[in-house]
Amino acid sequence: MFRRSWRHAAAATAALLALTSITACSDDPAESQDLSENRAGAMDGYAVGTQFKATEPVSFPILYNNHPNYPLKNDWLFWSELKSRTNVTLEPVAVPLSDYEQKRSLLIGAGDAPLLLPKTYPSQEEPYVSSGAILPVSDYLNLMPNLSDKIEKWNLGPEIDTRRQDDGKFYLLPGLHEKAWHDYSLAVRTDILEELNLEVPKTWDDLYLVLKAMKAAYPDVYPFSDRFSQPNPGGNLLNILAFSYGLQGAGWNFQHTSWNAQAQKFEYTGATEQYKQMLQYLNKLVSEKLLDPESFTQTDDKARQKLANSQSFVISANAQAVVNDYRPDLSRNPDAKIAKIPLPIGPAGEINPADRLENGLMISSKARDSKNFVAMMQFVDWLFYSDEGQEFAKWGVEGQTFVRDAAGKPTLAPDVDIIGLNPGAPKHLQKDFGFYNGVFAYGGKPELVQAFFSEEEQQFQEVMNARAPRVVPPPHPFTDEEREQVSLWATPLRDHVYQATLQFILGQRDFAQWDAYLAELKSKNMDSYMETVTKAYERFRDKNN
Incomplete structure (x- = not known):
């Protein structure tokens, strides 16, 4: 009906270069701008606690990350109920999950991006800032009372500051959590642990010993064969290991x-001693045939197949993967049991790497000229940041997808399942109704975020919440000129780190060549990159202290 496919890729072969041709929007805060011609459909008196409903029918195009686990359907209850409640029709521009980032860049570069650009992760907005392709959303917080209220009540100012650019503004509306929570870790066949009299590994060193014991008992098996390696090799594994070694992120979050914090300075992640130690650990696992070398290139389906066939016993996981993927995959083996374990502890100690901000929404600068601009900002504020909108996006419609208990707490309708909470129910909250959709449902109060957590996931969170939060790095926003220069250095540096990372892990390159690798990074302007970062950090620090 209103589904549109991605298009115009051919017109945008030099996407990021083409951004410079897009006219920049005003830098004036909304209070000083004349929005009288942009209020069609907007509500008067819209505030916290107000149900947003446009005063006339409006529609907004939105880039839609089409997830294979719940592919887009035009007849989802989400769409019709959203229109009924808000008088807004969303027009999805459907893009496959695997191509989302690339095609988003191409669409923006072609000047053909939809107005709403969700599922954008921190720093991904930066290439589009200087061109004016995206809106400085911080200029319009007065149009978003729910967002402003949560930033203030939850004391999120310090985290928000890390998203500001050198002009003091931020260009990405982030998902907001009242409390940090961490999801990704490893899942382990606990029946194999019991069979071999092994404890659940608490540290990465413990995991090494567990894998060795598994290998001794099952010499023809790679005990650990991983997934989440496309499009970024070692996507999750490298990321959670990086946190455990005190780094800001690697893999899919490089x-x-x-x-x-001790030296009070920024360092290039891929050149640190911690990064080297992390790669040495993984190389040890590969060289001793404890970690499947295909882990860094194979598809998720291939990794799941190996787990299902008892060709492996350990795999990356989040809460949904354990329930939706691994347990059904293992159902043919009545003795098989699998569980997500707390993130193993590394040299950085017991830390919870979670951030209270997550991926969020960019808005095309073209929206500012729309007659419905104010209504759009009010709608975004209600859907993504109001308690009512967040509950709707996650739970759905009372009486159809959920009911309330005597205390008013939502519970799934008996015929609706999500994450195995109602096993055997004929309908699925995501697949059949479109709710709990990663494009719209994230963030909120702990009782909302953890609403679908099983008892075992609650226990996982209890362990993680007892750990100290990781240190939030200080802001270091670039000027337009610095950003342009850094963007030229960033891709060759990242690509070389990725390439060398795999070479060191798989034993294709000896660690005796580490100094040569560092020299290669220097030849790709690593030192200049870090000098620019340091200058930006010191400038922002001095300006705001």
Whole structure:
């Protein structure tokens, strides 16, 4: 009906370069701008606790990350109920999950991006800032009372500051959590642990010993065969290991810089001693045939197949993967049991790497000229940041997808399942109704975020919440000129880190060549990159202290 497919890729072969041709929007805060011609459909008196409903029918195009686990359907209850409640029709521009980032860049570069650009992760907005392709959303917080209220009540100012650019503004509306929570870790066949008299590994060193014991008992098996490696090799594994080694992120969350709190300076992540130690650990697992070398290239389906066939016993996981993927995969083996274990502890100690901000929404600067601009900002505020909108996006419609108990607490309707909470129920909250959709449902109060957590996931969170939060690095926003220069250095540096990372892990390159690798990074302007980061950090620090 209103589904549109991605298009115009051919017109955008040089996407990021084309961004410079898009006219920049005003830098004036909304209070000083004349929005009288942009209020069609907007509500008067919209505030916290107000049900947003446009005063006339409006529609907004939105880039839609089409997840294979719950592919887009035009007849979802989500769409019709959203229109009924808000008088808004969303027009999805459907893009496959696997191509989302690339095609988003191409669409923006072609000047053909939809107005709403969700599922954008921190720093992904930066290439589009200087061109004016995306809106400085912080200029319009007065149009978003729910967002402003949560930032203030939850004391999120320090985290929000890390998203500001050198002009003091931020360009990405982030998902907000009242409390940090961490999801990704490893899942382990606990029946194999019991069979071999092994404890659940608490540290990465413990995991090594567990894998060795599994290998001794099952010599023809790679005990650990991983997934989440496409499009970023070792996507999750490298990321959670990086946190455990005190780095800001690697793999699918690769961060060029990590903050050294002791030295009070930024360091290039891929050149640190911690990064080297992390790769040495993984190389040890591969060389001793404890970790399947295909882990860094194979598809998720291939990794799941190996787990299902008892060709492996350990795999990356989040809460949904354990329930939706691994347990059904293992159902043919009545003795098989699997569980997600607390994130193993590494040299950085017991830390919870979770951030209270997560992926969020960019808004095309073209929206500012729309007659419905104010209504759009009110709608976004209600859907993504109001308690009512967040409950709707996650739970759905009372009486159809959920009911309330005597205390008013939502519970799934008996005929609706999600994450195995109602096993055997004929309908699925995501697949059949479109709710709990990663494009719309994230963040909120702990009782909302943890609403679908099983008892075992609650126990996982209890362990993780007892750990100290990781240090939030200080802001270091670039000027337009710095950003342009850094963007030229960033891709060759990242690509070389990725390439060398795999070579060191798989034994294709000896660690005796580490110094040569560092020299290669220097030849790709690593030192200049870090000098720019340091300059930006010191400038922002001095300006705001």
